Amino acid sequence: MNRFISATAFALSLALTAVALPRGAFAFETAAEYAVLMDYESGSILWGKNADEQMHPASMSKLMTLDMLFGAIRDGSVSLDDEFKVSENAWRKGGAASGSSTMFADLNTVVPVHAILRGIIVQSGNDACIATAEALSGSESAFAEALTERGKAIGLTNSNFTNSTGWPDEDHLMTAHDLAVLARHIIMEFPEFYPIFKETDFTWNGIKQGNRNPALYLDPSVDGLKTGHTEASGYGLVASAKRGDQRLILVLNGLPSERARADESVRLLDWGFRSFKHYKLFTAGTPVENAPVWQGTYGEVPLVSQTDIDVILSTEQRRNMKVSVLYDTPVAAPVAAGQRIGTIRIEAPDMPVREFPLVAGGAVERQGIFGRAMGALKHMILGG
Template identity: 55%
Template sequence: MTALRSFAPCGWGATGLALGAGLGLVVALPLMTDVAKAFETKADHALLINLGTNTVLFDKAADVSMTPSSMSKLMTAYMVFDRLKQGSLSLDDTFTVSENAWRKGGAASGGSTMFLEPGSTVRVEDLLRGIIIQSGNDACIVVAENLAGDEASFADAMNRRAQELGLTGSHFMNATGLPDPQHYMTAHDLAILAEHIIRDFPEYYRFYGETEFTYNGITQHNRNPLLYKNMGADGLKTGHTSVAGYGLTASAKEGDRRVVMVINGLKSTKERSEEAERLMAWAFRNFEDVNLLKAGEPISNAEVWLGEDDTVPLVSAKDLVVSLPRAARRDMVVRVVYDGPLAAPINAGDPLATLVIEGPDMQRLEYPLVAGKKVEELSLLGRVMASIKNAIFGMAQEALPEDLNKASQAAPEPSK
């Protein structure tokens, strides 16, 4: 049975709500708007995600494998953060710099370096800053050798942990991100990894917002261009090789909103800086977070069959905040869809319906709704009486059109 009602959620103004049958429960979908489709970027790969609502704002080849360059050092740092959180490592512990780390990643290598001296000992905290701020290849190799014995074993450990984190499009061959045909990531995986670092290690994430670090008398500046743009950026990591071009995994916060951005395949540091600023500004300017529902707040009622109550309230199991295009909000339509009537018994929290949000310049969003309370099944006598009642009224409704037709034929002509 389909019912139609007007609905005005949480100060949005009037919107339409249709309660209908025909759809089962659908999990929440990421938002991909026509606004985003019309937006262009020079990057070969790009992804922007509103972190609080887990909403994709922009996607360009985000699930296509790419060379991540030094952005894969996010995984190297993650492995250290994980050990610190477990308590098997401390920031004050010291690691020894091997000849191998110095030759492959030191000043003589010609790549990004922390300028570590072979045979010296370095605090873990300094190594982390060397990896994050200075992008030191030598620091990465020192960490790998001291935690796993050698860089290959460390890469194996990175791969195992990556699978546990859901990084299904990633494979690591080293701790540095130096080019290797079997060393790759996707923009999507980099965004997932950035989210884990931000949420799982807030006490260490602060390193990513530091703009400079001095070690061995040499000061180097953070290459993340957004840290210098006064737009709420506080991390994460740049990357560059001749194979991959210039890339950046970044995050910025504006009020309660946090956006994670991954771009790669740009032609210069200037182009990377300009595209990063443009995309991040676009994300904050064109979208807003809307508090749609509070957990447990009834949004509508669904009809119940053979229950002690005729209806059950439909609620969201958690506070529902959605990211929406600013231009679409005024003309949005909200619908609740469920297969009904719903058979009793129903337990509180049972998934029953789907909240559907649609509007111009956006694909529809779908979120699950659950039972707001328990509805017991009628007793045997109650079920029998309900079935009899339904049969009587059902027959009456089926006969009604024919009865009306007969009545109209028997009615006298109106006087003229």
């Protein structure tokens, strides 16, 4: 027999880790050809447009190069004081001579890693990226292969890298969804480096350049991450903002101008923070329901979740949310603390049904022979 959540337990409810809302579940128009709005805490995709279609990511894919460099620093194979050489290849393909984004590092000079980081993050320097690729993998082509493999390992399901910079190439492709996953990974895994993304300028070789992320200047809650632009990609942006306890990640690409990129980033973030909120359902260890126990030393056992359960929902979803508890009743003694007993189910419009395990919040021993006999007799006389 299955039993649904009681009115008392339902009244406690009102949020879910790792809710994945369908792309396009909410009608919101954007001029961007590709877009994703992600909840940072859960990784939920709250809204999107062509979110899983491959696109040219331009310099936004430099986030993958940064992930590789952050990892090398973290594991000790590279230090912030190490120096990367600017080879002729890095200088010609990524320096001022190329007409591309550059940190203006001179040919055959060495640049300390702490400056390389800012050359990539703040100045979007292709020369800094290529110098990194050659230092870590020996060549940019070998580094690109490593990027693709690393991407798969961190959950980028539809990305392929052919270079370290995002330089136009028909096979250098990502999705907006993958870029959001990558941004979340960087914020979560490398908090010691993330503040660099908010730095508004950096000077190298006597040349001061400003951070190209327009949202940093327009919205004080924005603290990262990266812009991109080529003819093939249009204007794009990966941004993250935190207001109160809530952080959102936004990816846009395929916009027609810098102004459109700036306007859309602020507009979409404002909409996201207005439209979606976290709601706490149950705290780990707090009883959700009491399940009757058959032939136990106690007549009931509390059912608890071992983790906090919260969801990010729109106002409409919260209004129509349904929370249920399912388990076979009665539960037969003995019951061990932490034993899986049932499931809590959360349902809301435009959201996949989510289920989480409920376990016994305490132990219940089995009655002795006399107690079990009396219980059986009572059951025969009075029923279940």
